[in-house]
Amino acid sequence: MDFIDYYSVLGVSKDASDDDIKKAYRKLARKHHPDLNPNDQEANKKFQQINEANEVLSDPEKRKKYDQYGKDWQHAEQFEEARRENDRRQQQSRQSYSQSAGEAGDYDFSGGFGGADFSDFFSSMFGQDAGGGRGRRQTQFKGQDYQAELHLGMRDAYTTHKQTMNVDGKNIRITVQAGVENGQKIKLSGYGAPGINGGPNGDLYITFVIEDDSHFRRMGNDLYIDEEIDLYTAVLGGERVVETMDGKVKLTVKPETQNGTKVRLKGKGFPVYRQDGSFGDLYITWQVKLPTNLTDQQKELFQQLAAL
Amino acid sequence: MQPTTLISIREFCVHHHIETTFVDTLADNGLIQTTIVEKTTYVEPTQLTQLEKFVRLHRDLHIHTDDLDIVSDLLDRMESLQSQLQTMQNRLRFYER
Numbered sequence: 001m002d003f004i005d006y007y008s009v010l011g012v013s014k015d016a017s018d019d020d021i022k023k024a025y026r027k028l029a030r031k032h033h034p035d036l037n038p039n040d041q042e043a044n045k046k047f048q049q050i051n052e053a054n055e056v057l058s059d060p061e062k063r064k065k066y067d068q069y070g071k072d073w074q075h076a077e078q079f080e081e082a083r084r085e086n087d088r089r090q091q092q093s094r095q096s097y098s099q100s101a102g103e104a105g106d107y108d109f110s111g112g113f114g115g116a117d118f119s120d121f122f123s124s125m126f127g128q129d130a131g132g133g134r135g136r137r138q139t140q141f142k143g144q145d146y147q148a149e150l151h152l153g154m155r156d157a158y159t160t161h162k163q164t165m166n167v168d169g170k171n172i173r174i175t176v177q178a179g180v181e182n183g184q185k186i187k188l189s190g191y192g193a194p195g196i197n198g199g200p201n202g203d204l205y206i207t208f209v210i211e212d213d214s215h216f217r218r219m220g221n222d223l224y225i226d227e228e229i230d231l232y233t234a235v236l237g238g239e240r241v242v243e244t245m246d247g248k249v250k251l252t253v254k255p256e257t258q259n260g261t262k263v264r265l266k267g268k269g270f271p272v273y274r275q276d277g278s279f280g281d282l283y284i285t286w287q288v289k290l291p292t293n294l295t296d297q298q299k300e301l302f303q304q305l306a307a308l
Numbered sequence: 309m310q311p312t313t314l315i316s317i318r319e320f321c322v323h324h325h326i327e328t329t330f331v332d333t334l335a336d337n338g339l340i341q342t343t344i345v346e347k348t349t350y351v352e353p354t355q356l357t358q359l360e361k362f363v364r365l366h367r368d369l370h371i372h373t374d375d376l377d378i379v380s381d382l383l384d385r386m387e388s389l390q391s392q393l394q395t396m397q398n399r400l401r402f403y404e405r
Binding site for chain 2: 030181212219
């Protein structure tokens with residue numbers, strides 16, 4: 001649990017007025033508000049820090065305590081405990097004389113925001129239930145949305161399959177649909193953080209990260225590969241066995257095939273997301289490989305060809 | 309008879325401590341769609357996420373109700389641009405290999 005300098009979080013000096021704090025908070029909140037920065041975990045985290053700093057510095061009582069114990073906040077709890085103990089003694093003493101109850105000055109920052117959104121540092125200084133105020137008491141809030149990444153190989157993304165993910169200590173089994181794209185997001189409603197004050201759970205957003213494949217390149221639902229053929233096959237024609245995602249196919253290479261010629265294998269590409277039985281195409285680019293280390297006889301034959 | 313699939317605006321506003329005029333303005337600006345059944349205004353559950361987002365923007369950032377229209381439009385554009393950027397990055401990755 002580290003000390004948090006709330007003044008530097010808001011970018012204000014220690015003698016900043018309430019108005020300065022309010023202005024600084026608004027400026028930063030506008031920049032980092034989660035609704036203005038969807039899917040940005042850093043902004044989300046930053047907003048929580050700003051919120052927490054504002055929660056303390058905009059409340060005169062909390063600010064006083066923070067200013068008083070800030071860097072030595074570890075001792076604040078001991079001090080408060082001692083103070084509470086003293087209060088209890090005084091209360092007992094008063095009760096024994098007057099029988100009146102409820103006079104004890106409970107140190108209570110009650111609020112509905114819950115401690116969940118605040119740092120350990122904040123909870124340690126102001127208690128778990130210290131957040132809130134400003135009319136938000138007991139208001140139900142949807143829990144925080146979680147963001148997660150799921151890394152898949154291209155061949156994994158080719159077929160519909162189940163994956164188990166561990167999110168916040170819970171195992172979640174999801175079905176990954178064939179054809180999912182790199183950067184694509186799905187939402188699992190209710191799998192985010194628990195709601196506050198009985199509010200609904202947040203959602204879980206999963207972003208798929210599809211790794212490159214050593215053989216295939218993908219663009220949308222189409223796949224691309226380069227295949228080498230030797231000069232003689234390119235000139236005279238022949239056959240070539242090519243690997244596709246679902247097995248090998250034998251292709252005919254036409255005579256006089258030029259280097260860089262593309263052939264299309266319809267329906268041999270990537271599956272179309274959520275369209276069973278629908279596939280993109282596979283494009284094969286013939287790369288003609290010229291012979292090297294020619295023998296004298298080969299050179300002579302090439303010279304004869306050139307002279308024709 | 310209150311349709312069970314709809315959420316009463318009055319209940320929503322009480323729950324979130326906001327004035328019903330706030331929701332009325334959003335509806336007037338076409339940001340959400342409301343349904344009136346027997347003189348009571350309701351909102352579809354599918355609109356709830358969007359509506360709560362407007363409440364947060366209004367309350368947390370003090371964005372004026374009328375300005376939420378602009379903010380919403382800019383957020384939609386940003387989302388669209390992010391989607392285009394992702395598509396472009398995927399294409400670039402294809403050519404960079």
